[in-house]
Amino acid sequence: MKAISVLGTSSNAGKSWMVTALGAWLRRNGIKVAPFKAQNMSNNSYVTLEGGEIGRAQAVQAIACGMRPIAEMNPILLKPSGNGTSQLVLLGEARQHIAAVDYYRHIEALWETVRDTLEFWRDRCDVLLLEGAGSPVELNLMQRDLVNLRPIVYLQGRWLLVGDIEKGGVFAQIIGTHHLIPQPAKELGLGFIVNKFRGDLRLFSDAKKHFREHMPHFPYLGVLPYATDLQPESEDSLCSEAESKGKGAKIAWIRFPHLSNSQDSQPWQLDSGIETVWVKTVVELENARIIILPGSKNTLSDLQWLRTTGLDRAILNAHQQGITIVGICGGYQMLGKYLGDREGVAGTSGEVAGLGLLPISTEFLASKQVRQVQAIWKSAQSIDQWMAYEIHMGVTKLIDGMESHQVQPLLRVLQTDGDREYYDEGIKGDRVWGSYLHGLFESAHARQALTQLANISQHQPAAISWQEHQQNLYNSMADLLEEHLDLLSIRSYLD
Structure with a gap:
């Protein structure tokens, strides 16, 4: 097995993007390639078929590589709460909430998990693509860094360095x-981009x-233009890619302080209107036709934030005026x-009233629901089926029967692990x-049903499915590499 690590001069330099593009490029060159990130810190996560939880970026990279996402692609996931x-997620399994100072006391034990997972991959792929985190030369952190240099030195593979010219000072970034x-x-350096x-x-x-004057033996592979239309989802819920997109009727997503899984909004970017x-x-919420409360890594804290900002009253007033409201995961809760987390197992402890728009109550328990399912959307005109997943702490129940509140199930799902059960x-x-x-x-049928409920007549769902769009995107990213970079050093290492 060969190994290539993509390191960055800083956070958000484009490491995740580069691993995704390289994975798609290697795949179409007939190479069996898998992604790997030893330790990830992100609230954008994904559920594997086995029910393991990994960083969403590694799942995207796996799909670009033509592989099914598994927990061994991201053995350590930290979800800030x-x-x-x-919350520490180890090989896909949620463990305790842990403070940074306590986490660093366990670095050598965690390195054993990383090392064993690297060994797992040795006879399972031709190339392992590793992704770094932040900068590999944070001098105060290098001795306890599990994700940048230590894994690639252990494998005696090669590394690439990515610098972000958008931040300015790219010569100092890369040379320094x-x-x-x-x-x-x-x-072990292959070159820089x-x-x-x-x-x-x-x-x-x-x-x-100019680079050659300061680094005569470190190959310059070229410069990549920023391609606005070739940006897959980011692992960072607060990055610029999660900003406003499109023209037409306004669909407002609440940006919680502990926002998670912001990629739920991205399929809407395919549509027009x-x-x-x-x-x-509250001001930003004005004129919204649909308001969506997305996932949260600390539901009670973010609910309190809604009240502090006055967004809770604005959401309730909007609903009274005929605006459609949607909650996903923490937003659903x-x-x-009522929401109760007496022990603080999901972040902030307490017992609080919810917004009261649905007749449900949620109790937070120590166990975590993590599963992949097939979602099934049925209407008089159509039926759609696609993969979705759940990641949440808390058990939600109807306070009374559905009939007394004139509510219905939103859709049906097929649980795919263990017994195949519909519910x-x-x-x-x-x-x-x-x-x-x-x-x-990710279902155009679900998106269209929502805009019809909100009386948004100008909405036109894309003709292409979200899944097909993603595959086209990965191939186009690989094209961009071939067009602008000198890939000879990579080819030579792999030959």
């Missing part, structure tokens, strides 16, 4: 990072000369009448939907 703590990498690891260039590439044509907007204030999922009431399903809007 506020107050300096994160290369200078600070310890010599044994420096010898300048990423996210906007404008006329000819203005950067003399860059190679609607605009996706992320909001944090908030739409109920109802979610609730729809008077212009209110609630669901635990991440991936709910």
Whole structure:
């Protein structure tokens, strides 16, 4: 097995993007390739077929590589929940909430998990594509860094360095990072890439000369233009890719402080006649035709934030004026009448009233529901079936029977692990939907049903499915690599 690690000069330099593009490029060159990130910190997560939880970015990379996502692609996942703590997910299984200082006390034991998982891959792929985190030369962290240099040195593979010209100072970024990498690891470098260039590439044509003066033996692979239409979902829920998109009727997504799984909004970007907007204030919520409360890693804390900002009253007033409201996962829990987390197992402890738009109550328990399902949408005109998944703490129940509240199940799902069992999922009431399903809007039928409920006549769902769009996207990313980069050093290492 060969191994290539993509390191960055900083966070959000384009490491996830590069691994995804390289995976698609290697796959279509007939190479069996798998993604790997030793330790990820993100609230955007994915559920594997076996019920394991991994970073969403590694799941995207796996699909680009033509592989089914599994827990061994991301053995350590940290999900920030506020107050300096994160939930530790180890090989797909949720463990305790842990403070940073306590986490670092277990670095060597965690390294054993990383090392064993690297060994797992040795006879399962031709190339393992590793993704780094932040910068590999944070001098105060290098001795306890599990994700950047240590894995690739252990495998004696090779690494690429990605610099972000959008941040400015790209020469200092790349030359400084290369200078600070310890010599044994420096010898494993394959080359470096300048990423996210906007404008006329000819203005950067003399860059190679300047880099060569300071790094004569470190290959310059080229500069990649920033392609707005070739941006798969990011692992960072608060990054720029989760901003407003489209033109038309306004669909407002609430940007919680502990927002998770922001990618639930992305299928809407394929459609016409609607605009996706992320909001944090009452003013930004004005003129919304649909309001969506997405997932949260700390539901009670984010519900309190709604009340502090006045967004709770604005949402209730909007509903009284005929606006359609949707809650997904934590947002679904908030739409109920009661939420109780006496032990603080999901973040902030307490017992609070919800927004009261759905006749449900939620009790948070130590166990976590993690499962992949087939969602089934039926209407008088159509039926659609696609993969979705649940990741949540808390058991949600109807306070009374459905009949007394004039609510119905939102859709049906088929549980795919163990016994193949059909059951109802979610609730729809008077212009209110609630669901635990991440991936709910990957169905054009579900998106269109929602806009019809909201009387948005100009909405036109895309002709292409979200899944087909993603595959086209990965192939186009691979095309961009071939067009703009000198890939000879990578080819030579793999031959």
